[in-house]
Amino acid sequence: MTTFNIKKTPLWAFGLVAGLTLISAGIAQQPRTVDAKILRTAGTAKDAMPGTWLTYGLSQNEQRYSQLKQIDESNVAKLGLAWSAPLPAAAGARGGRGGTEGTPLMWNNTIYQSMDNSIVYALDARTGEQKWMYDAKIDPATSTHMCCGTHNRGLALSEGKLILAANDARLIALDAITGKELWQSKVADINQYYSMTIAPRIAGDKVIVGVGGGEFFIRGFFAAYNLKDGSLAWKFHTVPPKPGEPFEDKAQEAAAKTWTGDWAKYGGGGPVWDGLVYDPEDNLVIAGTGNAEPWPQEMRGIPKSEWGKWDNLYTCSIVAVDANTGKLKWYYQTVPTDSWDFDSVGGFIMADIPIDGKTRKVIMQAPKSGVFYILDRTNGQFISAQPFVPVNWVTGFDKKNNGKPIINQDAYYNQENSVVIYPGGGGAHNWAPMSYNPNTGLVYLPYAAGSYTFNAAAEPDPHAGGGAHGLGRGGQDHKSTPMPIWGPENVGRSGLQARDPKTNTIKWVKPGRGSSTGGGTLTTASNLLFQIAGTALYAYKADSGDELLALPFNLPGGAPPITYMVDGTQYIGFATGTRFMALKVGGTEKMPDAPPRGAGFGRGRGGPRGGAAPPPPPPPAGDGLHGQDKQ
Numbered sequence: 333m334t335t336f337n338i339k340k341t342p343l344w345a346f347g348l349v350a351g352l353t354l355i356s357a358g359i360a361q362q363p364r365t366v367d368a369k370i371l372r373t374a375g376t377a378k379d380a381m382p383g384t385w386l387t388y389g390l391s392q393n394e395q396r397y398s399q400l401k402q403i404d405e406s407n408v409a410k411l412g413l414a415w416s417a418p419l420p421a422a423a424g425a426r427g428g429r430g431g432t433e434g435t436p437l438m439w440n441n442t443i444y445q446s447m448d449n450s451i452v453y454a455l456d457a458r459t460g461e462q463k464w465m466y467d468a469k470i471d472p473a474t475s476t477h478m479c480c481g482t483h484n485r486g487l488a489l490s491e492g493k494l495i496l497a498a499n500d501a502r503l504i505a506l507d508a509i510t511g512k513e514l515w516q517s518k519v520a521d522i523n524q525y526y527s528m529t530i531a532p533r534i535a536g537d538k539v540i541v542g543v544g545g546g547e548f549f550i551r552g553f554f555a556a557y558n559l560k561d562g563s564l565a566w567k568f569h570t571v572p573p574k575p576g577e578p579f580e581d582k583a584q585e586a587a588a589k590t591w592t593g594d595w596a597k598y599g600g601g602g603p604v605w606d607g608l609v610y611d612p613e614d615n616l617v618i619a620g621t622g623n624a625e626p627w628p629q630e631m632r633g634i635p636k637s638e639w640g641k642w643d644n645l646y647t648c649s650i651v652a653v654d655a656n657t658g659k660l661k662w663y664y665q666t667v668p669t670d671s672w673d674f675d676s677v678g679g680f681i682m683a684d685i686p687i688d689g690k691t692r693k694v695i696m697q698a699p700k701s702g703v704f705y706i707l708d709r710t711n712g713q714f715i716s717a718q719p720f721v722p723v724n725w726v727t728g729f730d731k732k733n734n735g736k737p738i739i740n741q742d743a744y745y746n747q748e749n750s751v752v753i754y755p756g757g758g759g760a761h762n763w764a765p766m767s768y769n770p771n772t773g774l775v776y777l778p779y780a781a782g783s784y785t786f787n788a789a790a791e792p793d794p795h796a797g798g799g800a801h802g803l804g805r806g807g808q809d810h811k812s813t814p815m816p817i818w819g820p821e822n823v824g825r826s827g828l829q830a831r832d833p834k835t836n837t838i839k840w841v842k843p844g845r846g847s848s849t850g851g852g853t854l855t856t857a858s859n860l861l862f863q864i865a866g867t868a869l870y871a872y873k874a875d876s877g878d879e880l881l882a883l884p885f886n887l888p889g890g891a892p893p894i895t896y897m898v899d900g901t902q903y904i905g906f907a908t909g910t911r912f913m914a915l916k917v918g919g920t921e922k923m924p925d926a927p928p929r930g931a932g933f934g935r936g937r938g939g940p941r942g943g944a945a946p947p948p949p950p951p952p953a954g955d956g957l958h959g960q961d962k963q
């Protein structure tokens with residue numbers, strides 16, 4: 333029996349022991365905090381928190397490539413439902429207008445899922461039990477000021493804070509453990525038709541966010557806020573200030589030289605609503621910018637005799653700025669003089685790839701224009717561009733001019749002349765995440781092919797969005813000038829494409845599987861590729877594309893899938909419009925029944941979110957034309 337000898341043990345020692353015990357108990361209860369250093373390792377072979385999903389694209393290079401191997405070719409066919417959890421509507425639900433697009437995060441055994449109308453759920457990653465729910469309480473009256481829906485694409489996490497870009501252009505920090513609000517920052521004015529759907533990204537001690545609303549004639553920008561308190565660090569405008577107003581910096585002065593006439597009447601456009609990355613090696617923030625506004629260049633002040641001569645920077649561009657200052661480092665315009673709503677906003681992937689015998693630090697994008705662009709991310713140098721679906725707006729890329737697209741002059745239009753443009757409405761690749769597997773060296777890209785007829789309205793309506801520009805009709809217009817079509821054959825109207833960036837060519841393609849929107853793809857170190865398409869989860873061999881699993885989950889609104897590991901079990905998880913689904917090998921829970929036809933699911937993807945949600949409001953008048961444009 334051991335006893336303390338009180339006389340030989342000073343009292344301070346008891347205090348020390350007790351204190352140490354409390355400290356160690358406290359450490360055991362407190363999860364390890366995510367910070368900029370840990371984020372840099374996220375999803376990589378040196379992952380400091382293996383099994384988690386800490387940032388939108390899993391790693392900061394946004395490859396959506398998981399190191400987890402427990403689920404593999406031998407057992408993926410046995411994936412079944414481990415648990416599912418309701419994602420109920422908030423009190424006073426505003427309906428499922430926007431659909432579910434959020435990539436969840438997973439940290440501290442918790443799934444963080446953002447839903448439309450700026451609602452966030454924290455669920456136990458092992459059981460689905462709800463830990464907390466947060467509702468940003470968007471004023472329903474402001475929804476008519478949101479050009480393209482009320483969805484949300486995901487959250488950012490660092491320093492114990494969970495960051496939400498709310499639909500009404502507020503940036504909100506929550507305590508990741510409790511869900512309590514820590515700070516709010518007004519990024520832009522919803523009454524000026526700015527809105528947000530983007531997943532913020534962390535860049536060191538800052539959080540980066542961009543605004544939507546391009547169809548509503550905004551002046552686009554992206555900006556950095558200090559994670560600590562939500563104060564503004566810097567802002568980069570994607571179009572210049574109105575003529576006569578002072579330039580913010582030299583980049584704006586340069587951009588102003590690419591606009592003419594009375595362009596500022598309608599804002600200029602250039603929204604930043606999806607593609608955004610932080611490159612810590614080069615300390616760059618790289619953003620994709622949306623369409624010029626209004627769509628027909630004549631309405632942006634360009635007379636017919638000068639069509640195609642004014643680039644309208646920095647719309648439809650890939651823009652890199654210094655992460656500390658927000659000052660322009662380089663840009664590449666994917667579509668000069670955009671006239672077809674070819675937002676260059678699709679998600680980016682960064683990778684180090686051997687090209688022509690040299691390892692290149694590339695950034696890749698497959699935006700709505702139907703062209704797969706590969707640039708050197710350190711300096712914006714053009715490496716290659718190739719159509720991944722049939723296109724006719726571009727005839728080539730000028731290698732002597734850093735790969736500037738050569739626009740087909742017959743692709744322009746006005747009120748008198750309509751044109752049939754390939755690719756079609758919604759774009760060849762919209763927001764559905766691509767992924768990249770460094771083992772196979774392939775990019776996995778959901779796409780849509782097709783055409784669209786454009787012509788111009790007499791006058792744009794700045795409060796009604798794209799559809800009210802009167803810009804076009806679906807289908808063919810045989811009176812328009814036929815133009816040569818360039819690009820791959822046999823891709824069908826939509827599908828899944830595996831692309832080799834070393835040669836910028838198709839390795840294999842699955843026509844009919846998926847589209848340019850929807851849950852997108854995820855790939856793993858065990859040679860698996862997952863895809864959410866329609867109401868099913870598919871798994872393929874990542875190298876060959878051989879199908880290994882087709883698992884219907886029956887609910888609409890399947891958002892991007894993630895994979896994570898808790899308590900030694902690997903899961904595949906994703907949100908639908910009404911439930912979060914978590915699958916594991918040998919999962920035996922029953923899949924939900926398909927909802928009855930005509931059950932009131934909004935726009936075929938979102939749906940009511942449980943309980944007594946009122947019927948969804950009618951779709952917004954804006955952007956009825958390109959209904960899948962998700963600013």
Ligand code: CA
Nearest residue numbers: 623673675961
């Ligand atoms: Ca657009």
